[in-house]
Amino acid sequence: MKLIVWIVRLIVFVVLLCLALANTGEVTLNLFLGHTWTAPLIMIGLAFFVVGGVIGVLATLPSLMRQRLELRRARRDLARAQRAPEASDQPPMLPPV
Numbered sequence: 001m002k003l004i005v006w007i008v009r010l011i012v013f014v015v016l017l018c019l020a021l022a023n024t025g026e027v028t029l030n031l032f033l034g035h036t037w038t039a040p041l042i043m044i045g046l047a048f049f050v051v052g053g054v055i056g057v058l059a060t061l062p063s064l065m066r067q068r069l070e071l072r073r074a075r076r077d078l079a080r081a082q083r084a085p086e087a088s089d090q091p092p093m094l095p096p097v
Contacts (some may be wrong), residue, residue: 020045 022040029037029044037044 023041024042026038027041029039029042031037
């Protein structure tokens with residue numbers, strides 16, 4: 001199964017590489033307030049890919065930090081429970097009447 005996944009990855013990489021090499025012409029990106037950016041299409045595409053990746057990582061950070069905090073609390077509670085004296089599995093005996 002891993003071999004199939006690597007073959008698919010290789011095929012996707014080669015297709016994207018060929019597509020990028022076929023689009024090396026200069027393009028002008030019109031930004032806000034009259035600013036322009038002239039660069040090869042490959043560079044503009046790569047820049048947007050990197051910016052999207054950074055935004056994706058930053059979007060997952062709060063969730064990741066929350067999970068780490070919960071894991072730390074759970075480990076601390078487990079350590080406390082293991083240090084505490086064990087409770088008996090049997091219910092307490094009632095005094096005779």
